Amino acid sequence: MRSFAVLLGKEATALFSSPIAYVLMTVFLLIMGYSFTLTLFLSHQPSMVHIFFQMFVLFMLTVPLITMRLFAEERKLKTLEVLLTAPVSEVAIVLAKFLAAMSLIVVMLVLSGTYAAALAWFGDPDFGPIYSGYFGLLLFGSALVGAGLLASALTANQVIAALISLSVFLLLWIIDNFGWLLPSPADTLVVNLSLSVHFRPFAVGSIYLSDVGFFLSVTLLTLLLTVRALARR
Amino acid sequence: MLSAVSPVVVAERVTKWYGPRRAVADVSFAIAPGEIVGLLGPNGSGKSTIFRMLTGYLVPTSGRIEVAGHDVVEDSLGVRRAISYVPEDAPLYDHMRVSEFLHFMAGIKGLHGPKARAAVDEAAERLDLARVMRLTTGKLSRGFRQRVSIAQALLGDPKVLVLDEPTSGLDPHQVIAVRDLIQSLSGRHTVLMASHILPEIEKMASRVMILLDGVLLTPDALKDAAQDLALRLSADATEDAVRSATKTVAGVREIIADPSSAGRLLIMAERRPLLAEDLVSALVAAQIPLRELTELRPDLERVFLDLTRPEAAA
Numbered sequence: 001m002r003s004f005a006v007l008l009g010k011e012a013t014a015l016f017s018s019p020i021a022y023v024l025m026t027v028f029l030l031i032m033g034y035s036f037t038l039t040l041f042l043s044h045q046p047s048m049v050h051i052f053f054q055m056f057v058l059f060m061l062t063v064p065l066i067t068m069r070l071f072a073e074e075r076k077l078k079t080l081e082v083l084l085t086a087p088v089s090e091v092a093i094v095l096a097k098f099l100a101a102m103s104l105i106v107v108m109l110v111l112s113g114t115y116a117a118a119l120a121w122f123g124d125p126d127f128g129p130i131y132s133g134y135f136g137l138l139l140f141g142s143a144l145v146g147a148g149l150l151a152s153a154l155t156a157n158q159v160i161a162a163l164i165s166l167s168v169f170l171l172l173w174i175i176d177n178f179g180w181l182l183p184s185p186a187d188t189l190v191v192n193l194s195l196s197v198h199f200r201p202f203a204v205g206s207i208y209l210s211d212v213g214f215f216l217s218v219t220l221l222t223l224l225l226t227v228r229a230l231a232r233r
Numbered sequence: 234m235l236s237a238v239s240p241v242v243v244a245e246r247v248t249k250w251y252g253p254r255r256a257v258a259d260v261s262f263a264i265a266p267g268e269i270v271g272l273l274g275p276n277g278s279g280k281s282t283i284f285r286m287l288t289g290y291l292v293p294t295s296g297r298i299e300v301a302g303h304d305v306v307e308d309s310l311g312v313r314r315a316i317s318y319v320p321e322d323a324p325l326y327d328h329m330r331v332s333e334f335l336h337f338m339a340g341i342k343g344l345h346g347p348k349a350r351a352a353v354d355e356a357a358e359r360l361d362l363a364r365v366m367r368l369t370t371g372k373l374s375r376g377f378r379q380r381v382s383i384a385q386a387l388l389g390d391p392k393v394l395v396l397d398e399p400t401s402g403l404d405p406h407q408v409i410a411v412r413d414l415i416q417s418l419s420g421r422h423t424v425l426m427a428s429h430i431l432p433e434i435e436k437m438a439s440r441v442m443i444l445l446d447g448v449l450l451t452p453d454a455l456k457d458a459a460q461d462l463a464l465r466l467s468a469d470a471t472e473d474a475v476r477s478a479t480k481t482v483a484g485v486r487e488i489i490a491d492p493s494s495a496g497r498l499l500i501m502a503e504r505r506p507l508l509a510e511d512l513v514s515a516l517v518a519a520q521i522p523l524r525e526l527t528e529l530r531p532d533l534e535r536v537f538l539d540l541t542r543p544e545a546a547a
Contacts, residue, residue, distance in 0.1 A: 002343075002345050003340060003343055005340075006337060006340030006345075007340075014326075014328060017328060018328075077324055077326075077327070078324035081290055081318070081320045082324055082338075083341075084289070084290050085288040085289055085290050085316070085317075086338065087313040087314040087341070087342055088313075089310060
Protein backbone atom coordinates (compact mmCIF):
# COMPACT_ATOMS: atom_id res chain seq x y z
CA MET A 1 0.00 0.00 0.00
CA ARG A 2 2.83 2.39 0.85
CA SER A 3 4.54 1.47 -2.39
CA PHE A 4 1.34 2.42 -4.19
CA ALA A 5 1.31 5.78 -2.39
CA VAL A 6 4.90 6.32 -3.58
CA LEU A 7 3.87 5.55 -7.15
CA LEU A 8 0.84 7.83 -6.92
CA GLY A 9 2.98 10.63 -5.47
CA LYS A 10 5.46 10.29 -8.32
CA GLU A 11 2.71 10.41 -10.97
CA ALA A 12 0.90 13.35 -9.38
CA THR A 13 4.17 15.29 -9.00
CA ALA A 14 5.11 14.60 -12.62
CA LEU A 15 1.68 15.74 -13.80
CA PHE A 16 1.39 18.87 -11.68
CA SER A 17 5.00 19.91 -12.23
CA SER A 18 4.55 19.88 -15.99
CA PRO A 19 3.38 23.07 -17.73
CA ILE A 20 0.79 21.09 -19.69
CA ALA A 21 -1.45 20.73 -16.61
CA TYR A 22 -1.52 24.48 -16.01
CA VAL A 23 -1.95 25.37 -19.67
CA LEU A 24 -4.89 22.96 -19.89
CA MET A 25 -6.50 24.30 -16.72
CA THR A 26 -6.08 27.90 -17.89
CA VAL A 27 -7.53 27.24 -21.33
CA PHE A 28 -10.34 25.21 -19.77
CA LEU A 29 -11.27 27.95 -17.32
CA LEU A 30 -11.01 30.72 -19.93
CA ILE A 31 -13.30 28.94 -22.38
CA MET A 32 -15.72 27.80 -19.69
CA GLY A 33 -15.77 31.22 -18.01
CA TYR A 34 -16.53 32.95 -21.31
CA SER A 35 -19.19 30.42 -22.16
CA PHE A 36 -20.77 30.51 -18.69
CA THR A 37 -20.95 34.30 -18.64
CA LEU A 38 -22.33 34.53 -22.15
CA THR A 39 -24.99 31.86 -21.54
CA LEU A 40 -26.01 33.41 -18.24
CA PHE A 41 -26.39 36.92 -19.63
CA LEU A 42 -28.29 35.75 -22.68
CA SER A 43 -30.61 33.23 -21.00
CA HIS A 44 -30.95 34.76 -17.51
CA GLN A 45 -31.43 31.16 -16.29
CA PRO A 46 -29.46 29.85 -13.26
CA SER A 47 -28.67 26.58 -15.05
CA MET A 48 -25.46 24.75 -15.89
CA VAL A 49 -26.83 22.40 -18.54
CA HIS A 50 -25.02 24.21 -21.38
CA ILE A 51 -21.84 24.35 -19.34
CA PHE A 52 -21.94 20.61 -18.77
CA PHE A 53 -22.28 19.92 -22.49
CA GLN A 54 -19.35 22.23 -23.19
CA MET A 55 -17.28 20.54 -20.51
CA PHE A 56 -18.22 17.22 -22.11
CA VAL A 57 -16.69 18.39 -25.42
CA LEU A 58 -13.69 20.05 -23.78
CA PHE A 59 -12.89 16.88 -21.84
CA MET A 60 -12.74 14.92 -25.09
CA LEU A 61 -10.25 17.46 -26.43
CA THR A 62 -8.11 17.80 -23.28
CA VAL A 63 -7.98 14.28 -21.82
CA PRO A 64 -5.81 12.95 -24.69
CA LEU A 65 -3.30 15.69 -23.86
CA ILE A 66 -3.28 14.63 -20.20
CA THR A 67 -2.97 10.90 -20.83
CA MET A 68 -0.75 10.80 -23.92
CA ARG A 69 2.55 10.92 -22.01
CA LEU A 70 1.65 8.59 -19.15
CA PHE A 71 3.06 5.40 -20.68
CA ALA A 72 4.32 6.56 -24.09
CA GLU A 73 6.93 8.84 -22.52
CA GLU A 74 8.09 6.12 -20.13
CA ARG A 75 8.37 3.69 -23.00
CA LYS A 76 10.35 6.15 -25.11
CA LEU A 77 12.73 7.14 -22.29
CA LYS A 78 13.01 3.45 -21.28
CA THR A 79 12.05 4.26 -17.69
CA LEU A 80 9.22 1.77 -18.21
CA GLU A 81 11.90 -0.93 -17.96
CA VAL A 82 12.91 0.43 -14.55
CA LEU A 83 9.30 0.64 -13.40
CA LEU A 84 8.17 -2.74 -14.70
CA THR A 85 11.18 -4.59 -13.28
CA ALA A 86 10.62 -3.09 -9.82
CA PRO A 87 8.61 -5.14 -7.31
CA VAL A 88 5.30 -3.37 -7.97
CA SER A 89 2.39 -4.92 -9.81
CA GLU A 90 1.21 -3.69 -13.20
CA VAL A 91 -2.19 -3.07 -11.59
CA ALA A 92 -0.62 -0.65 -9.08
CA ILE A 93 1.29 1.15 -11.83
CA VAL A 94 -1.81 1.55 -14.00
CA LEU A 95 -4.01 2.63 -11.06
CA ALA A 96 -1.45 5.20 -9.90
CA LYS A 97 -1.33 6.77 -13.35
CA PHE A 98 -5.12 6.63 -13.64
CA LEU A 99 -5.72 8.29 -10.27
CA ALA A 100 -3.08 10.95 -10.94
CA ALA A 101 -4.76 11.85 -14.25
CA MET A 102 -8.16 11.78 -12.52
CA SER A 103 -6.89 14.20 -9.91
CA LEU A 104 -6.39 16.78 -12.67
CA ILE A 105 -9.92 16.12 -13.91
CA VAL A 106 -11.21 16.59 -10.36
CA VAL A 107 -9.26 19.84 -9.98
CA MET A 108 -10.82 21.11 -13.22
CA LEU A 109 -14.28 20.13 -12.00
CA VAL A 110 -13.70 21.77 -8.62
CA LEU A 111 -12.50 24.98 -10.27
CA SER A 112 -15.58 25.00 -12.49
CA GLY A 113 -17.59 24.67 -9.27
CA THR A 114 -17.11 28.42 -8.91
CA TYR A 115 -19.80 28.83 -11.60
CA ALA A 116 -22.25 26.81 -9.52
CA ALA A 117 -21.24 28.84 -6.46
CA ALA A 118 -21.87 32.07 -8.40
CA LEU A 119 -25.31 30.83 -9.41
CA ALA A 120 -26.10 29.91 -5.83
CA TRP A 121 -24.88 33.29 -4.60
CA PHE A 122 -26.84 35.39 -7.04
CA GLY A 123 -29.80 33.14 -7.83
CA ASP A 124 -31.70 30.06 -6.81
CA PRO A 125 -30.56 27.24 -9.10
CA ASP A 126 -31.99 23.72 -9.05
CA PHE A 127 -29.09 21.77 -7.55
CA GLY A 128 -30.34 18.37 -8.72
CA PRO A 129 -29.07 18.71 -12.32
CA ILE A 130 -25.89 20.36 -11.03
CA TYR A 131 -25.04 17.39 -8.81
CA SER A 132 -25.96 14.87 -11.50
CA GLY A 133 -24.02 16.84 -14.11
CA TYR A 134 -20.85 16.80 -12.02
CA PHE A 135 -21.35 13.12 -11.22
CA GLY A 136 -21.76 12.39 -14.92
CA LEU A 137 -18.67 14.41 -15.82
CA LEU A 138 -16.64 12.52 -13.24
CA LEU A 139 -17.75 9.17 -14.65
CA PHE A 140 -17.27 10.40 -18.21
CA GLY A 141 -13.81 11.75 -17.33
CA SER A 142 -12.79 8.42 -15.80
CA ALA A 143 -13.86 6.53 -18.96
CA LEU A 144 -11.87 8.95 -21.11
CA VAL A 145 -8.79 8.71 -18.87
CA GLY A 146 -9.00 4.91 -18.98
CA ALA A 147 -9.17 4.92 -22.77
CA GLY A 148 -6.38 7.51 -23.02
CA LEU A 149 -4.20 5.44 -20.72
CA LEU A 150 -4.75 2.37 -22.91
CA ALA A 151 -3.77 4.33 -26.04
CA SER A 152 -0.64 5.57 -24.27
CA ALA A 153 0.31 2.03 -23.24
CA LEU A 154 0.19 0.87 -26.85
CA THR A 155 2.82 3.19 -28.32
CA ALA A 156 6.06 5.00 -27.55
CA ASN A 157 4.92 8.06 -29.47
CA GLN A 158 2.92 10.60 -27.46
CA VAL A 159 1.41 12.26 -30.54
CA ILE A 160 0.16 8.93 -31.83
CA ALA A 161 -1.26 8.12 -28.38
CA ALA A 162 -3.12 11.45 -28.34
CA LEU A 163 -4.40 10.98 -31.88
CA ILE A 164 -5.65 7.45 -31.17
CA SER A 165 -7.62 8.54 -28.11
CA LEU A 166 -8.90 11.73 -29.76
CA SER A 167 -10.13 9.77 -32.80
CA VAL A 168 -11.86 7.18 -30.62
CA PHE A 169 -13.52 9.87 -28.47
CA LEU A 170 -14.75 11.85 -31.46
CA LEU A 171 -16.06 8.70 -33.14
CA LEU A 172 -17.90 7.60 -29.99
CA TRP A 173 -19.26 11.11 -29.56
CA ILE A 174 -21.05 11.18 -32.88
CA ILE A 175 -21.57 7.49 -33.45
CA ASP A 176 -25.27 7.68 -32.51
CA ASN A 177 -25.91 9.87 -35.59
CA PHE A 178 -24.88 6.94 -37.78
CA GLY A 179 -26.42 4.38 -35.47
CA TRP A 180 -29.96 5.56 -36.13
CA LEU A 181 -29.48 4.78 -39.82
CA LEU A 182 -28.70 1.12 -39.19
CA PRO A 183 -31.29 -1.69 -39.15
CA SER A 184 -32.39 -3.21 -35.87
CA PRO A 185 -30.82 -4.52 -33.66
CA ALA A 186 -27.49 -3.02 -34.87
CA ASP A 187 -28.91 0.47 -34.36
CA THR A 188 -29.48 -0.07 -30.62
CA LEU A 189 -26.05 -1.58 -30.24
CA VAL A 190 -24.24 1.26 -32.00
CA VAL A 191 -26.33 4.01 -30.41
CA ASN A 192 -25.54 2.58 -26.99
CA LEU A 193 -21.85 3.01 -27.66
CA SER A 194 -22.36 6.74 -27.96
CA LEU A 195 -20.76 8.88 -25.26
CA SER A 196 -23.27 11.70 -25.75
CA VAL A 197 -26.29 9.37 -25.49
CA HIS A 198 -25.03 8.19 -22.08
CA PHE A 199 -23.98 11.63 -20.87
CA ARG A 200 -27.04 13.63 -21.88
CA PRO A 201 -29.30 12.39 -19.03
CA PHE A 202 -26.70 13.39 -16.40
CA ALA A 203 -26.51 16.94 -17.77
CA VAL A 204 -30.27 17.44 -17.54
CA GLY A 205 -30.63 15.94 -14.08
CA SER A 206 -31.38 12.23 -14.63
CA ILE A 207 -29.17 9.45 -13.36
CA TYR A 208 -29.79 6.06 -14.96
CA LEU A 209 -28.04 2.96 -13.75
CA SER A 210 -27.40 1.97 -17.38
CA ASP A 211 -25.44 5.20 -18.00
CA VAL A 212 -23.48 4.84 -14.76
CA GLY A 213 -22.80 1.20 -15.68
CA PHE A 214 -21.67 2.18 -19.18
CA PHE A 215 -19.04 4.67 -18.01
CA LEU A 216 -17.87 2.41 -15.17
CA SER A 217 -17.62 -0.55 -17.58
CA VAL A 218 -15.60 1.46 -20.09
CA THR A 219 -13.29 2.61 -17.29
CA LEU A 220 -12.78 -0.89 -15.92
CA LEU A 221 -12.40 -2.49 -19.33
CA THR A 222 -9.81 0.02 -20.53
CA LEU A 223 -7.86 -0.23 -17.28
CA LEU A 224 -7.86 -4.02 -17.52
CA LEU A 225 -6.71 -3.87 -21.14
CA THR A 226 -3.96 -1.44 -20.13
CA VAL A 227 -2.73 -3.85 -17.45
CA ARG A 228 -2.89 -6.62 -20.03
CA ALA A 229 -0.96 -4.54 -22.56
CA LEU A 230 1.77 -3.98 -19.98
CA ALA A 231 1.87 -7.54 -18.69
CA ARG A 232 1.89 -9.17 -22.10
CA ARG A 233 5.29 -8.31 -23.46
CA MET B 234 30.48 -25.87 -8.38
CA LEU B 235 26.85 -25.51 -9.43
CA SER B 236 25.90 -28.95 -8.22
CA ALA B 237 27.17 -28.19 -4.70
CA VAL B 238 25.11 -25.03 -4.25
CA SER B 239 21.63 -24.63 -5.69
CA PRO B 240 21.73 -21.99 -8.42
CA VAL B 241 20.08 -18.63 -7.87
CA VAL B 242 19.35 -18.12 -11.57
CA VAL B 243 18.29 -20.95 -13.85
CA ALA B 244 17.36 -20.60 -17.52
CA GLU B 245 16.15 -23.69 -19.33
CA ARG B 246 15.81 -23.78 -23.10
CA VAL B 247 14.74 -20.16 -23.27
CA THR B 248 13.66 -18.83 -26.66
CA LYS B 249 12.31 -15.41 -27.56
CA TRP B 250 10.77 -14.44 -30.88
CA TYR B 251 10.05 -10.82 -31.87
CA GLY B 252 7.47 -11.44 -34.56
CA PRO B 253 9.30 -13.39 -37.27
CA ARG B 254 12.76 -12.70 -35.80
CA ARG B 255 14.29 -15.06 -33.28
CA ALA B 256 16.26 -12.99 -30.75
CA VAL B 257 17.20 -15.78 -28.32
CA ALA B 258 17.42 -19.44 -29.26
CA ASP B 259 17.22 -22.31 -26.81
CA VAL B 260 19.49 -20.76 -24.20
CA SER B 261 20.17 -22.65 -20.96
CA PHE B 262 22.45 -21.70 -18.07
CA ALA B 263 22.63 -21.68 -14.29
CA ILE B 264 24.30 -19.19 -11.98
CA ALA B 265 25.42 -19.98 -8.44
CA PRO B 266 24.97 -17.49 -5.58
CA GLY B 267 27.77 -14.94 -5.34
CA GLU B 268 29.08 -15.47 -8.87
CA ILE B 269 29.94 -12.56 -11.15
CA VAL B 270 28.98 -13.75 -14.58
CA GLY B 271 29.66 -11.83 -17.75
CA LEU B 272 27.51 -12.22 -20.83
CA LEU B 273 29.65 -11.37 -23.81
CA GLY B 274 28.45 -10.89 -27.33
CA PRO B 275 28.42 -8.46 -30.21
CA ASN B 276 25.71 -5.80 -30.38
CA GLY B 277 22.36 -7.35 -31.29
CA SER B 278 23.34 -10.81 -30.08
CA GLY B 279 20.42 -11.03 -27.64
CA LYS B 280 22.09 -10.01 -24.36
CA SER B 281 19.52 -7.35 -23.47
CA THR B 282 16.65 -9.64 -24.43
CA ILE B 283 17.95 -12.31 -22.04
CA PHE B 284 18.26 -9.71 -19.28
CA ARG B 285 14.77 -8.38 -19.94
CA MET B 286 13.39 -11.90 -19.63
CA LEU B 287 15.37 -12.56 -16.44
CA THR B 288 13.99 -9.41 -14.85
CA GLY B 289 10.40 -10.08 -15.87
CA TYR B 290 10.19 -7.21 -18.37
CA LEU B 291 9.76 -9.60 -21.29
CA VAL B 292 8.04 -12.97 -21.30
CA PRO B 293 9.95 -15.84 -22.95
CA THR B 294 8.24 -17.32 -26.00
CA SER B 295 9.22 -20.74 -24.67
CA GLY B 296 11.42 -22.17 -21.95
CA ARG B 297 11.60 -21.51 -18.25
CA ILE B 298 13.48 -19.00 -16.11
CA GLU B 299 13.74 -19.15 -12.34
CA VAL B 300 15.30 -16.48 -10.14
CA ALA B 301 15.78 -17.21 -6.43
CA GLY B 302 13.23 -20.02 -6.73
CA HIS B 303 10.57 -17.87 -8.42
CA ASP B 304 9.36 -18.51 -11.94
CA VAL B 305 9.50 -15.33 -14.06
CA VAL B 306 6.11 -15.97 -15.64
CA GLU B 307 4.20 -17.54 -12.74
CA ASP B 308 5.63 -15.34 -10.00
CA SER B 309 6.99 -12.24 -11.68
CA LEU B 310 6.66 -10.12 -8.52
CA GLY B 311 8.68 -12.67 -6.54
CA VAL B 312 11.41 -12.46 -9.18
CA ARG B 313 11.33 -8.66 -9.13
CA ARG B 314 11.77 -8.66 -5.36
CA ALA B 315 14.93 -10.75 -5.72
CA ILE B 316 16.48 -9.00 -8.70
CA SER B 317 17.58 -5.48 -9.56
CA TYR B 318 18.18 -4.28 -13.06
CA VAL B 319 20.34 -1.55 -14.55
CA PRO B 320 19.17 -1.25 -18.16
CA GLU B 321 21.49 -0.12 -20.92
CA ASP B 322 21.81 3.70 -21.20
CA ALA B 323 20.78 4.14 -17.54
CA PRO B 324 17.22 5.42 -18.00
CA LEU B 325 16.19 7.84 -15.24
CA TYR B 326 13.29 10.20 -14.59
CA ASP B 327 14.92 13.38 -15.82
CA HIS B 328 12.63 15.74 -13.89
CA MET B 329 13.55 14.18 -10.52
CA ARG B 330 16.45 15.13 -8.31
CA VAL B 331 18.90 12.30 -7.63
CA SER B 332 17.82 11.98 -3.98
CA GLU B 333 14.16 12.12 -5.00
CA PHE B 334 14.72 9.39 -7.60
CA LEU B 335 16.58 7.14 -5.16
CA HIS B 336 13.87 7.62 -2.52
CA PHE B 337 11.21 6.87 -5.12
CA MET B 338 12.98 3.66 -6.12
CA ALA B 339 13.45 2.73 -2.44
CA GLY B 340 9.73 3.35 -1.89
CA ILE B 341 8.58 1.08 -4.70
CA LYS B 342 11.00 -1.56 -3.47
CA GLY B 343 9.16 -1.52 -0.15
CA LEU B 344 11.64 0.58 1.84
CA HIS B 345 10.06 3.45 3.73
CA GLY B 346 11.01 5.96 6.44
CA PRO B 347 14.34 5.42 8.21
CA LYS B 348 15.02 2.20 6.26
CA ALA B 349 14.69 4.07 2.97
CA ARG B 350 16.94 6.89 4.18
CA ALA B 351 19.58 4.42 5.38
CA ALA B 352 19.48 2.47 2.10
CA VAL B 353 19.68 5.63 -0.02
CA ASP B 354 22.55 7.01 2.08
CA GLU B 355 24.46 3.74 1.81
CA ALA B 356 23.95 3.46 -1.95
CA ALA B 357 24.89 7.13 -2.45
CA GLU B 358 28.05 6.62 -0.44
CA ARG B 359 29.06 3.47 -2.33
CA LEU B 360 28.58 5.22 -5.64
CA ASP B 361 30.04 8.55 -4.43
CA LEU B 362 26.91 10.53 -5.27
CA ALA B 363 26.98 13.03 -2.38
CA ARG B 364 27.72 16.07 -4.53
CA VAL B 365 24.97 15.39 -7.08
CA MET B 366 22.15 14.37 -4.75
CA ARG B 367 20.36 17.70 -5.19
CA LEU B 368 20.77 17.90 -8.97
CA THR B 369 18.03 16.80 -11.34
CA THR B 370 19.00 13.57 -13.08
CA GLY B 371 18.49 15.21 -16.49
CA LYS B 372 21.50 17.44 -15.80
CA LEU B 373 23.89 14.64 -14.90
CA SER B 374 26.85 13.51 -16.99
CA ARG B 375 26.82 10.02 -18.55
CA GLY B 376 29.04 8.69 -15.79
CA PHE B 377 26.85 9.99 -12.99
CA ARG B 378 23.70 8.73 -14.68
CA GLN B 379 25.25 5.27 -14.76
CA ARG B 380 26.21 5.54 -11.11
CA VAL B 381 22.73 6.70 -10.07
CA SER B 382 21.26 3.81 -12.03
CA ILE B 383 23.56 1.33 -10.27
CA ALA B 384 22.77 2.99 -6.91
CA GLN B 385 19.02 2.43 -7.42
CA ALA B 386 19.74 -1.21 -8.23
CA LEU B 387 21.58 -1.69 -4.92
CA LEU B 388 18.59 -0.42 -2.89
CA GLY B 389 16.85 -3.19 -1.03
CA ASP B 390 19.92 -5.42 -1.10
CA PRO B 391 18.77 -7.63 -4.00
CA LYS B 392 20.05 -11.18 -4.32
CA VAL B 393 20.74 -10.77 -8.02
CA LEU B 394 21.99 -7.71 -9.87
CA VAL B 395 21.63 -7.53 -13.62
CA LEU B 396 23.74 -4.87 -15.30
CA ASP B 397 23.42 -4.21 -19.02
CA GLU B 398 26.61 -2.64 -20.39
CA PRO B 399 27.52 -1.04 -17.04
CA THR B 400 30.66 0.69 -18.32
CA SER B 401 29.49 1.87 -21.73
CA GLY B 402 30.00 5.58 -22.27
CA LEU B 403 32.18 6.00 -19.19
CA ASP B 404 35.64 7.57 -19.14
CA PRO B 405 38.60 5.41 -18.01
CA HIS B 406 38.45 6.63 -14.39
CA GLN B 407 34.75 5.91 -14.19
CA VAL B 408 35.27 2.50 -15.80
CA ILE B 409 37.80 1.61 -13.09
CA ALA B 410 35.43 2.87 -10.36
CA VAL B 411 32.51 0.82 -11.71
CA ARG B 412 34.77 -2.21 -12.16
CA ASP B 413 35.95 -1.96 -8.54
CA LEU B 414 32.38 -1.57 -7.38
CA ILE B 415 31.17 -4.63 -9.29
CA GLN B 416 34.04 -6.68 -7.92
CA SER B 417 33.19 -5.51 -4.41
CA LEU B 418 29.66 -6.88 -4.90
CA SER B 419 30.98 -10.40 -5.31
CA GLY B 420 29.76 -12.74 -2.59
CA ARG B 421 27.11 -10.36 -1.28
CA HIS B 422 25.18 -10.29 -4.55
CA THR B 423 25.06 -12.50 -7.59
CA VAL B 424 25.94 -10.30 -10.54
CA LEU B 425 25.10 -10.90 -14.16
CA MET B 426 26.40 -8.29 -16.53
CA ALA B 427 26.50 -7.86 -20.28
CA SER B 428 29.13 -6.26 -22.37
CA HIS B 429 30.45 -6.29 -25.88
CA ILE B 430 33.84 -5.08 -24.63
CA LEU B 431 35.94 -8.16 -24.06
CA PRO B 432 38.77 -6.81 -21.85
CA GLU B 433 36.20 -5.20 -19.53
CA ILE B 434 34.26 -8.36 -18.94
CA GLU B 435 37.43 -10.40 -18.60
CA LYS B 436 38.57 -8.15 -15.76
CA MET B 437 35.30 -8.20 -13.84
CA ALA B 438 33.66 -11.58 -14.32
CA SER B 439 34.52 -14.86 -12.65
CA ARG B 440 32.74 -16.65 -15.49
CA VAL B 441 32.04 -15.53 -19.03
CA MET B 442 29.22 -16.77 -21.24
CA ILE B 443 29.40 -16.02 -24.94
CA LEU B 444 26.31 -15.27 -26.96
CA LEU B 445 26.04 -14.89 -30.72
CA ASP B 446 22.85 -14.36 -32.72
CA GLY B 447 20.80 -15.45 -29.71
CA VAL B 448 22.70 -18.72 -29.29
CA LEU B 449 24.76 -19.39 -26.18
CA LEU B 450 28.08 -20.62 -27.55
CA THR B 451 29.66 -21.46 -24.22
CA PRO B 452 28.55 -21.16 -20.59
CA ASP B 453 32.15 -20.75 -19.41
CA ALA B 454 34.57 -19.25 -21.90
CA LEU B 455 37.33 -18.81 -19.29
CA LYS B 456 37.26 -22.54 -18.61
CA ASP B 457 37.39 -23.22 -22.35
CA ALA B 458 40.36 -20.89 -22.62
CA ALA B 459 42.08 -22.55 -19.69
CA GLN B 460 41.65 -26.06 -21.10
CA ASP B 461 44.22 -25.38 -23.78
CA LEU B 462 47.68 -24.34 -22.80
CA ALA B 463 49.79 -22.00 -24.88
CA LEU B 464 53.54 -21.75 -24.23
CA ARG B 465 55.80 -19.19 -25.84
CA LEU B 466 59.19 -20.62 -26.78
CA SER B 467 62.34 -18.82 -27.79
CA ALA B 468 65.21 -21.09 -28.86
CA ASP B 469 68.19 -21.12 -31.21
CA ALA B 470 66.58 -23.54 -33.61
CA THR B 471 64.24 -23.69 -36.56
CA GLU B 472 60.56 -24.39 -36.22
CA ASP B 473 61.07 -27.83 -37.78
CA ALA B 474 63.88 -28.70 -35.36
CA VAL B 475 61.69 -27.81 -32.38
CA ARG B 476 58.78 -29.73 -33.83
CA SER B 477 60.89 -32.84 -34.34
CA ALA B 478 62.45 -32.55 -30.87
CA THR B 479 59.08 -32.29 -29.12
CA LYS B 480 57.05 -34.74 -31.19
CA THR B 481 57.41 -37.39 -28.50
CA VAL B 482 56.19 -35.11 -25.71
CA ALA B 483 52.65 -36.15 -24.77
CA GLY B 484 49.97 -33.50 -25.09
CA VAL B 485 51.66 -31.24 -27.64
CA ARG B 486 49.11 -30.45 -30.33
CA GLU B 487 50.62 -27.82 -32.53
CA ILE B 488 53.70 -25.65 -32.89
CA ILE B 489 53.30 -22.41 -34.81
CA ALA B 490 55.20 -19.18 -35.29
CA ASP B 491 54.06 -16.61 -32.71
CA PRO B 492 52.18 -13.98 -34.73
CA SER B 493 52.76 -11.35 -32.05
CA SER B 494 56.47 -11.89 -31.55
CA ALA B 495 58.88 -12.52 -34.42
CA GLY B 496 61.36 -15.37 -33.98
CA ARG B 497 59.37 -17.03 -31.23
CA LEU B 498 57.14 -20.06 -31.40
CA LEU B 499 53.84 -20.92 -29.79
CA ILE B 500 53.36 -24.43 -28.51
CA MET B 501 49.69 -25.34 -28.20
CA ALA B 502 49.15 -28.24 -25.86
CA GLU B 503 46.72 -29.99 -23.55
CA ARG B 504 46.97 -28.80 -19.97
CA ARG B 505 48.70 -31.51 -17.88
CA PRO B 506 51.19 -31.67 -15.01
CA LEU B 507 54.93 -31.55 -15.82
CA LEU B 508 54.34 -30.62 -19.44
CA ALA B 509 56.83 -27.73 -19.32
CA GLU B 510 59.45 -29.95 -17.66
CA ASP B 511 59.01 -32.63 -20.35
CA LEU B 512 59.33 -30.00 -23.07
CA VAL B 513 62.55 -28.65 -21.58
CA SER B 514 63.97 -32.18 -21.25
CA ALA B 515 63.11 -32.94 -24.88
CA LEU B 516 64.71 -29.73 -26.13
CA VAL B 517 67.83 -30.25 -24.03
CA ALA B 518 68.09 -33.86 -25.24
CA ALA B 519 67.97 -32.56 -28.84
CA GLN B 520 70.72 -30.07 -27.90
CA ILE B 521 68.55 -27.05 -28.66
CA PRO B 522 69.67 -24.02 -26.63
CA LEU B 523 66.59 -22.69 -24.85
CA ARG B 524 66.23 -18.98 -24.10
CA GLU B 525 62.64 -18.67 -22.94
CA LEU B 526 59.64 -20.86 -22.19
CA THR B 527 56.65 -18.93 -20.85
CA GLU B 528 53.10 -20.04 -20.19
CA LEU B 529 50.59 -17.61 -21.70
CA ARG B 530 47.55 -16.84 -19.59
CA PRO B 531 44.18 -18.13 -20.76
CA ASP B 532 43.17 -16.10 -23.76
CA LEU B 533 39.50 -15.21 -23.73
CA GLU B 534 39.92 -13.23 -26.90
CA ARG B 535 41.12 -16.35 -28.71
CA VAL B 536 38.11 -18.33 -27.52
CA PHE B 537 35.73 -15.51 -28.39
CA LEU B 538 37.15 -15.11 -31.88
CA ASP B 539 37.21 -18.86 -32.44
CA LEU B 540 33.59 -19.24 -31.38
CA THR B 541 32.20 -16.22 -33.16
CA ARG B 542 34.03 -16.49 -36.49
CA PRO B 543 31.49 -17.25 -39.24
CA GLU B 544 32.63 -20.79 -40.02
CA ALA B 545 32.61 -21.75 -36.32
CA ALA B 546 29.14 -20.35 -35.81
CA ALA B 547 27.79 -22.03 -38.93
